[in-house]
Amino acid sequence: MTHRRNRLSIEQYVQGVLQQDRVILSRAITLVESSHPADQVLADAVLHQILPHAGRSLRIGITGVPGVGKSTFIEAFGQHVLQQGHRLAVLTVDPSSQASKGSILGDKTRMSALASDKRAFIRPSPSGNSLGGVAAKTREAMLLCEAAGFDVIFVETVGVGQSETVVKGMVDFFLLLMLAGAGDELQGIKKGIIETADALVITKADGDNVTPAKKAKKEYQNALHLFPAHESGWRPLVKICSALEAIGLEEVWHMIGDYVQTVQANGYFNHNRAQQRLSWMHEHIKWTLETRFYNDPAVRERMKALAPMVEKGEVPALATARQLVQDFLGT
Secondary structure (H helix, E strand, O other), X not given: OOOHHHOOOHHHHHHHHHOOOHHHHHHHHHHHHOOOHHHHHHHHHHHHHHHHHOOOOEEEEEEEOOOOOHHHHHHHHHHHHHHOOOXXXXXXXXXXXXXXXXXXXXXXXXXXXXXXXXXXXXXXXXXXXXXXXXXXXXXXXXXXXXHOOOXXXXXXXXXXXXXXXXXXXXXXEEEEEEOOOOOOHHHOOOHHHHOOOOEEEEXXXXXXXXXXXXXXXXXXXXXXXXXXXXXOOOOOEEEEOEOOOOEOHHHHHHHHHHHHHHHHHOOHHHHHHHHHHHHHHHHHHHHHHHHHHHHOHHHHHHHHHHHHHHHOOOOOHHHHHXXXXXXXXXX
16 A cells, blocks of 8 residues: 555656656556555546557566576566667566465575666566456556557466466467476366467577477477367467576567567557457456445445355355345345
């Protein structure tokens, strides 16, 4: 929650973000993450004013199985992106402590080289109870970073399973990192993630793992041909890389460039962004209604009284839920 006595004005937030003040950018992201009603009003005003300056970045979602080396890859790949003359924002979503709802991993420790580069901005956010491994306000944070002049955005997700694919709904390119030599590769990951990925990258392709990585590449490439074609008109590719030895990073970046060129030419890029904005609106409607419902004092008292009865099976759960909603809406 933002302390009201320390809160900046709308103009101070907007000008600070547009002038690429990293401290104010961080405070603006904290503001949009706040659940305090007054902060939400201020955040909406700030976002409305910076919106004309946002939307000009390339948004890349990065996920992968545990142990795949997401942080190592992001640091090496991010440095490569910086070398191409870009400014990079990395929005990382860490597993959250269910007690504190805080971030339990230190992103700036995991990506020390990027964190020390003034052309990069790293922002950790706790995933909390958000589905899909993406913080509830990641999209708003992305807009603020774009307005601050970051033209490439990485969204690193927790990597928790099939619901992870929600990240696809907020990025332009969805990159799935995979390991070779970890058992049956084709059985080791959810089908839902593979079929939404725009590319697979086999990591840690160095030393004795080069041959297994090449073998896994062929297996994944063959498997991808079994999935339906993407609406984008792009056929997902499989690459191998070594973040430690900086091998294959240029090829991955070039592939993403080819993708962008393809989808901009066929109109999918703008179509996808438009559909994402609509989806964003509908998701926020659901979030707003749910938040107001559970925070309503009358609802909380009524639920407190009814919960034991539902637990004991004395009243039906569905009918009770329906009645609570009807009472809340006054219908």
